[in-house]
Amino acid sequence: MSATTIDRPVAEKTPLTFGGVVRGEWVKLRSVRSSGLTVLGAALMMLVTGLVFASTVGSDSDGADGVTDPTGITLSGVMFAQLVTGVLGVLVVSNEYATGMIRSTLTAVPSRLPVLLGKVAVVVGTLFPTMLAVSFTVFLAGQAVMGGAKLPTAAVGDPGVLAALVGSAATMTGVAVIGVALGALLRSTAGAISTLVVLVFLLPGLGGLLLPASWRDDALKYLPSSASEAFTSVVPAPGLLGPSAGAAVFAAWVVVPLLLAAVLLRRRDA
Amino acid sequence: MIEVENLTKRYGPKTAVDGLSFTVRPGVVTGFLGPNGAGKSTTLRLLVGLDAPTSGGTKVNGKPYRRHRAPLREIGVLLEARAVHPGRSARDHLLAVGATHGIGAKRVDEVLDVVGLTEVARRRVGKFSLGMGQRLGIGVALLGDPRAVVLDEPVNGLDPDGIKWIRHLLRDLAAEGRTVFVSSHLMSEMALTADHLVVVGRGKLVADVPVADLIASTRRGVRVRTPRTSDLVAVLQGDGVEITSLGGGVVDVIGLSTEDIGTRALVAGIPLFELTPQRASLEEAYTELTRDAVEYRGTSERVAA
Ligand SMILES: Nc1ncnc2c1ncn2[C@@H]1O[C@H](COP(=O)(O)OP(=O)(O)OP(=O)(O)O)[C@@H](O)[C@H]1O
Ligand SMILES: [Mg+2]
Numbered sequence: 417m418s419a420t421t422i423d424r425p426v427a428e429k430t431p432l433t434f435g436g437v438v439r440g441e442w443v444k445l446r447s448v449r450s451s452g453l454t455v456l457g458a459a460l461m462m463l464v465t466g467l468v469f470a471s472t473v474g475s476d477s478d479g480a481d482g483v484t485d486p487t488g489i490t491l492s493g494v495m496f497a498q499l500v501t502g503v504l505g506v507l508v509v510s511n512e513y514a515t516g517m518i519r520s521t522l523t524a525v526p527s528r529l530p531v532l533l534g535k536v537a538v539v540v541g542t543l544f545p546t547m548l549a550v551s552f553t554v555f556l557a558g559q560a561v562m563g564g565a566k567l568p569t570a571a572v573g574d575p576g577v578l579a580a581l582v583g584s585a586a587t588m589t590g591v592a593v594i595g596v597a598l599g600a601l602l603r604s605t606a607g608a609i610s611t612l613v614v615l616v617f618l619l620p621g622l623g624g625l626l627l628p629a630s631w632r633d634d635a636l637k638y639l640p641s642s643a644s645e646a647f648t649s650v651v652p653a654p655g656l657l658g659p660s661a662g663a664a665v666f667a668a669w670v671v672v673p674l675l676l677a678a679v680l681l682r683r684r685d686a
Numbered sequence: 687m688i689e690v691e692n693l694t695k696r697y698g699p700k701t702a703v704d705g706l707s708f709t710v711r712p713g714v715v716t717g718f719l720g721p722n723g724a725g726k727s728t729t730l731r732l733l734v735g736l737d738a739p740t741s742g743g744t745k746v747n748g749k750p751y752r753r754h755r756a757p758l759r760e761i762g763v764l765l766e767a768r769a770v771h772p773g774r775s776a777r778d779h780l781l782a783v784g785a786t787h788g789i790g791a792k793r794v795d796e797v798l799d800v801v802g803l804t805e806v807a808r809r810r811v812g813k814f815s816l817g818m819g820q821r822l823g824i825g826v827a828l829l830g831d832p833r834a835v836v837l838d839e840p841v842n843g844l845d846p847d848g849i850k851w852i853r854h855l856l857r858d859l860a861a862e863g864r865t866v867f868v869s870s871h872l873m874s875e876m877a878l879t880a881d882h883l884v885v886v887g888r889g890k891l892v893a894d895v896p897v898a899d900l901i902a903s904t905r906r907g908v909r910v911r912t913p914r915t916s917d918l919v920a921v922l923q924g925d926g927v928e929i930t931s932l933g934g935g936v937v938d939v940i941g942l943s944t945e946d947i948g949t950r951a952l953v954a955g956i957p958l959f960e961l962t963p964q965r966a967s968l969e970e971a972y973t974e975l976t977r978d979a980v981e982y983r984g985t986s987e988r989v990a991a
Contacts, residue, residue, distance in 0.1 A: 430788030431756040440785035447778035448771060511771060519736055519769040520779075520826060524786045526735040526752035685737040 465493030490558030505595025597673035692742035704889035717880030758830030772812025816843030911960035
């Protein structure tokens with residue numbers, strides 16, 4: 417231990433800024449192992465699922481006639497990958513509560529809201545470009561696999577394909593933002609991840625089993641996974657919302673929890 | 687400058703801080719003293735807005751903490767509870783906190799050097815010892831080169847060298863004109879470091895005094911027993927001498943040494959049956975101050991009381 421004191425005042429007395437908060441959140445994101453692992457996990461989930469589906473489709477009795485939506489087949493990994501990106505979103509907040517880091521964070525940024533927005537910014541900024549690139553990769557690779565098997569294929573220029581690719585990246589990113597909100601609302605990794613799994617994964621199935629048939633389909637199409645299907649499908653399944661309605665409903669699933677999280681973050685003791 | 691005004695914080699039925707008011711001035715080291723559970727850590731959390739007060743408020747350099755444009759440059763805090771992700775390196779932790787205020791690698795490396803963590807800067811904090819963690823926390827407090835530094839139990843887990851280092855650091859920070867506010871539940875530690883004391887018990891202010899005054903008020907006395915109390919009082923009386931009669935031929939004398947008292951009694955031919963220096967330490971003065979304010983007393987003490 418050399419000096420016992422602060423040498424001299426630092427030259428520039430720069431203030432607290434939103435850009436600074438975003439940079440701080442970026443340093444935090446890149447400096448823990450779980451971030452890289454979850455992004456890698458989501459990418460692998462997309463690639464493996466898409467390629468497995470692409471190479472097994474058409475091998476059943478229907479043959480080439482069974483392939484009505486070659487785009488959807490290669491993007492089928494979204495279903496699982498969105499859970500992994502959701503976990504990343506949860507961890508970005510719940511990790512801070514689990515370790516006490518949140519106290520350092522909120523002491524540096526006492527107005528608090530920039531922290532939540534900063535976390536959303538780095539999660540979106542990391543996941544959207546990455547998952548977009550992954551979506552394109554698995555789409556192109558999957559079409560090549562199916563083309564090699566003499567099955568119908570799609571091209572990026574075909575109607576609805578670009579929207580499906582961008583929409584898939586947006587879905588996985590959006591679920592991550594829902595994860596951020598749940599992490600901030602529940603402050604617990606286990607609680608937030610369970611809630612997320614129930615919401616995007618179990619509820620569609622459970623609802624199908626438990627809700628009365630008369631209004632089951634009307635209710636289920638408003639769930640986040642059905643809403644995102646409505647704007648990521650080239651050949652939509654029956655009973656979904658229209659693409660713009662689906663996008664609006666999905667956006668509400670992202671924005672409403674985030675607003676609630678913002679209000680509670682301001683109100684509660686850290 | 688730190689101002690605490692009528693501060694109250696309740697957690698459910700529990701009142702942790704109860705109408706507390708005091709001011710911490712720049713240029714001196716102020717100790718924040720009180721038994722376990724007295725509300726010290728709570729007061730410090732309220733100061734930087736981690737918890738919201740039930741009523742009353744606090745100001746740092748004239749404004750509520752959250753109103754400052756660069757909070758970390760106004761006040762740097764080390765909190766009692768851990769506030770670091772164990773998977774991150776010390777350097778990344780400082781970079782992440784500093785980035786919010788545009789504080790970059792240069793200052794971070796400077797601070798790592800000041801707190802003696804340069805060698806382990808890139809190691810995961812989870813592998814740090816208690817003392818190294820404490821040094822990192824102090825590093826965070828110093829990061830913004832703040833006008834006020836607040837440390838909650840900073841000597842926790844530090845070895846004697848580390849404790850000495852903290853003492854010097856605090857004195858230097860105060861000498862630079864900064865406000866320095868340090869909590870502890872050990873009077874002995876504060877007696878060596880602090881110039882001024884804010885003492886709390888059960889969330890209430892117990893004392894707000896210069897250390898010198900407290901020392902003066904607890905000067906060691908001498909207990910004297912003699913059959914001729916009034917004669918003895920007559921020969922001992924004088925400036926700065928305080929004599930208390932306890933009855934039964936016993937008096938307590940403050941302001942004279944045993945040698946003085948013995949010699950004067952001999953000269954006047956007064957027999958002495960007892961001449962005992964009283965060991966009233968600063969520690970005892972503190973115990974006395976907080977006697978009614980101790981929240982968690984050991985059972986043995988309760989039996990004795
Ligand atoms: N978040 C909380 N919820 C409920 N009670 C709390 C909370 N924080 C503190 N308390 C209670 O408030 C009182 C004051 O606690 P505080 O930690 O401020 O004391 P302290 O003076 O720092 O004690 P110590 O010397 O042990 O660190 C204690 O009785 C504690 O149990
Ligand atoms: Mg404490």
